Amino acid sequence: MPRKASLRKAGKPPDIRTVAALAKVSIATVSRTINGSPLVSDRLSKRVWQAIKQLNYFPNTHARTLVSGRSRLLGIIVENITNPFFPELIQSFESIAVGYGYEILVSSSYGDPATLTKCVRRMLERKADGVAVMTFGGEETVLDELVHHGVPIVLAEFKLTDPKASTILLDYSTGIHAAVRHLAELGHRHVAFLAGPHTLHSAITRENDFRAAIVAEGLSAQKKWVIECDHTLKGGMAGFGRLQSLAAPPTAIVCSNDMTAIGVLRAAYKSGLRVPENLSVIGLDDIDFAEFTLPPLTTIRLSRVELARAAFEALRQQAEDPGNPKLQREFLVSTSLVVRDSTAAPQA
Amino acid sequence: MPRKASLRKAGKPPDIRTVAALAKVSIATVSRTINGSPLVSDRLSKRVWQAIKQLNYFPNTHARTLVSGRSRLLGIIVENITNPFFPELIQSFESIAVGYGYEILVSSSYGDPATLTKCVRRMLERKADGVAVMTFGGEETVLDELVHHGVPIVLAEFKLTDPKASTILLDYSTGIHAAVRHLAELGHRHVAFLAGPHTLHSAITRENDFRAAIVAEGLSAQKKWVIECDHTLKGGMAGFGRLQSLAAPPTAIVCSNDMTAIGVLRAAYKSGLRVPENLSVIGLDDIDFAEFTLPPLTTIRLSRVELARAAFEALRQQAEDPGNPKLQREFLVSTSLVVRDSTAAPQA
DNA sequence: GTGAAAGCGCTAACAA
DNA sequence: TTGTTAGCGCTTTCAC
Numbered sequence: 043m044p045r046k047a048s049l050r051k052a053g054k055p056p057d058i059r060t061v062a063a064l065a066k067v068s069i070a071t072v073s074r075t076i077n078g079s080p081l082v083s084d085r086l087s088k089r090v091w092q093a094i095k096q097l098n099y100f101p102n103t104h105a106r107t108l109v110s111g112r113s114r115l116l117g118i119i120v121e122n123i124t125n126p127f128f129p130e131l132i133q134s135f136e137s138i139a140v141g142y143g144y145e146i147l148v149s150s151s152y153g154d155p156a157t158l159t160k161c162v163r164r165m166l167e168r169k170a171d172g173v174a175v176m177t178f179g180g181e182e183t184v185l186d187e188l189v190h191h192g193v194p195i196v197l198a199e200f201k202l203t204d205p206k207a208s209t210i211l212l213d214y215s216t217g218i219h220a221a222v223r224h225l226a227e228l229g230h231r232h233v234a235f236l237a238g239p240h241t242l243h244s245a246i247t248r249e250n251d252f253r254a255a256i257v258a259e260g261l262s263a264q265k266k267w268v269i270e271c272d273h274t275l276k277g278g279m280a281g282f283g284r285l286q287s288l289a290a291p292p293t294a295i296v297c298s299n300d301m302t303a304i305g306v307l308r309a310a311y312k313s314g315l316r317v318p319e320n321l322s323v324i325g326l327d328d329i330d331f332a333e334f335t336l337p338p339l340t341t342i343r344l345s346r347v348e349l350a351r352a353a354f355e356a357l358r359q360q361a362e363d364p365g366n367p368k369l370q371r372e373f374l375v376s377t378s379l380v381v382r383d384s385t386a387a388p389q390a
Numbered sequence: 391m392p393r394k395a396s397l398r399k400a401g402k403p404p405d406i407r408t409v410a411a412l413a414k415v416s417i418a419t420v421s422r423t424i425n426g427s428p429l430v431s432d433r434l435s436k437r438v439w440q441a442i443k444q445l446n447y448f449p450n451t452h453a454r455t456l457v458s459g460r461s462r463l464l465g466i467i468v469e470n471i472t473n474p475f476f477p478e479l480i481q482s483f484e485s486i487a488v489g490y491g492y493e494i495l496v497s498s499s500y501g502d503p504a505t506l507t508k509c510v511r512r513m514l515e516r517k518a519d520g521v522a523v524m525t526f527g528g529e530e531t532v533l534d535e536l537v538h539h540g541v542p543i544v545l546a547e548f549k550l551t552d553p554k555a556s557t558i559l560l561d562y563s564t565g566i567h568a569a570v571r572h573l574a575e576l577g578h579r580h581v582a583f584l585a586g587p588h589t590l591h592s593a594i595t596r597e598n599d600f601r602a603a604i605v606a607e608g609l610s611a612q613k614k615w616v617i618e619c620d621h622t623l624k625g626g627m628a629g630f631g632r633l634q635s636l637a638a639p640p641t642a643i644v645c646s647n648d649m650t651a652i653g654v655l656r657a658a659y660k661s662g663l664r665v666p667e668n669l670s671v672i673g674l675d676d677i678d679f680a681e682f683t684l685p686p687l688t689t690i691r692l693s694r695v696e697l698a699r700a701a702f703e704a705l706r707q708q709a710e711d712p713g714n715p716k717l718q719r720e721f722l723v724s725t726s727l728v729v730r731d732s733t734a735a736p737q738a
Numbered sequence: 739g740t741g742a743a744a745g746c747g748c749t750a751a752c753a754a
Numbered sequence: 755t756t757g758t759t760a761g762c763g764c765t766t767t768c769a770c
Contacts, residue, residue, distance in 0.1 A: 055539065057746090057747055057748085058747060058748060059747085067756080067757085068756065068757045068758075069747090069748080069749095069757090069758095070749085070750085070756070070757060070758075070759095071755090071756060071757075073748070073750085074749095074755095074756090077749080081755060081756080082755075082756085083756085086755085086756080100511070100515050101515070101747080102456070102515075102517070102746085102747050102748070103515050103516055104452040104453075104456045104461065104517060104746090104747080104748090105452075105456050105746070105747035105748040105749090105762085106747080106748055106749075107452040107748095107762090108450070108452045108453050108456055108746090108747080108748070108749095108761095108762045108763065108764090109747085109748050109750080109761075109762045110748080110749060110750090110762085111762080113452070122481070123477045123480055123481040124477045124478050124481050124678060126474075126477075126678070126679075128477075129471045129472045129474075129476075129477045130471075130472050132471055132496070133470070133471040133472050133498065136471070136496065136497065136498065137498075140497070140512070145495055145512060145516060146495075146496070147493055147494075147495070148480070148494065148496050149484065149488070150481065150484065150485075163448070164488070164493060166448070167448050167449070167450075167451050168451055168493060169450070169451070169452060275682055304682055307684065308682070308684060311684050330472060330474070331474075331679050331682070334656070334679075335683075335684070336655065336656060336659050336683070336684045405762090405764085406763060406764060407763080415740080415741085416740065416741045416742075417741090417742095417763090417764080418740070418741055418742080418743095418765085418766080419739085419740065419741075420764095421764065421766085422739095422740090425765080429739060429740080430739075431739060431740085434739085434740080449763080449764070450762085450763050452762090452763080452764090453746085453762070453763035453764040453765090454763080454764055454765075455746090455764090456745095456746045456747065456748085456762090456763080456764070456765095457745075457746045457764050457765045457766080458746085458764080458765060458766090459746080
């Protein structure tokens, strides 16, 4: 024998009508109350909230989206969740978004333009209010559809002319310069750089910033000491091998990302070289694991928290205040040096 | 001057009516066609698909959900995305789900029951068709609301009596036994275990499985060699310290998870002990990073891919075939030994 | 086989 | 201030 059969239509969750009936108001008043409209009197508002509580009611987001056109859903597309750079980014993005009442849709492009296209399509189907494309790849050219549908979008290191698109620029220069200076102050003169693949825009930027830092610090700049790797552990190991085969191997290596540095660590370990006694190593990214390597890795931190905050902010502004002509369209995220145990003065 | 103004209502994306008009059929026929109803004649079906293609139309998922009650949204709640155990799980879950036309909602409970409750509430609001609660914590008791709302749910190592709830059981025993046997075959007699916190159900299971394996292999079982740690790097370091201070330290250590093992690796490195020459170390989980430690870690793999597959399958069955009385309610995921370089024969 | 029409639960325009 | 009502885009009876 169901209690309050009159109000709680058996089985089904309460809807806005149920609440209205209990509070003895119209459904419009319930809607206004929930959405914080200032037009509702305290008296009715109180009655409504009480009914809501009593029924444990919550609005149907799909119905809401259908009529309002806004889903409070934000997409985030990364290259691959298992790439250690991304979990922290997603985590931060999620917690910020949830704090603002948004939900997030995560997907991976696997570095493949066709897959990216599908991800975009899915975001469109789910009516995402905005999409953060954090692939750092070159695949961003596929984003036409998103832009064409007028969805706010934010990219990392890639500019789109569309007014709905924002960009997050990364200032690698500061961190890389700090790293080179750190090495110079330690007494290193021969510093190498294991670069990322030149297909990646960001890899080239990092490499150029390194060269500039070497010059700025007045260190010895040799072409042989800059080697293109591929941002993988194996690439780092191979890069180390090539450097060691040089007539005059460097005493310190800066790597374009942490995985490369970890490869160097492993190759050095295998070859019997001690880090940091015989060789100093610096990574870039500061993935969670950098702290756990042997020895703990000195690295250039690219704050995932800041990146997430910028991405969210870009999207939120575009979504909630699209008319505003002076929206911030460019964001800058900086880098900084984190000194741990993989760097030391070179041997005499 | 807009082209085809008659069919493409300016600006707005095409809806089911637009398609119906172009194909010269009713909207019901369009709906049936899209949903693969067998009642549509080939002739009309062809016309409809052509119109869909021409308009680049896709259905509004929110409208669909509103009327059908099914969202094709699956939730996955983990303890923390940045915990290295989870990215691969989420990745697998996502790619399987996407393959079946589902989208996933990811959230983190941070090991906190109150947060878990909020996550659950959000999943409910978004009308998730099912939720995988992969927290492995003890917080699962908070799941009443989910169950009460009749949402399919799948838990790891935790049983709920509700018919909508499934459980994934983990067979640690196989992997742990294989690890102990591996050590025994290498010649180890003194094998220690660095356990997880006893607040975790799974930690206790792992510990018991270890004891059983020691007995089964006829190795020396000493109480002092089983120490409760906390599944962190620091805990592993501390555990190593306690083991080394023993009158007769073990020659091999099995750890309840990989982070603990990584802590042991670091502590051993600091103390000058060589792994695996002076000490063999085995982890559990096989997080992505286990492959990159120094030396690469021998570990007991808990397949995240299998876990994800089981979780998805449980949810899909419950969501798509709820009536079926003989649904699989329990799934088993096994473990296996992955031998890398952190184990070797003990020194004479 | 196909179409007309009734909602799904909500927001927002319009009335009162 | 509050209520009435018209859809949002779709699925699903129910007729034909």
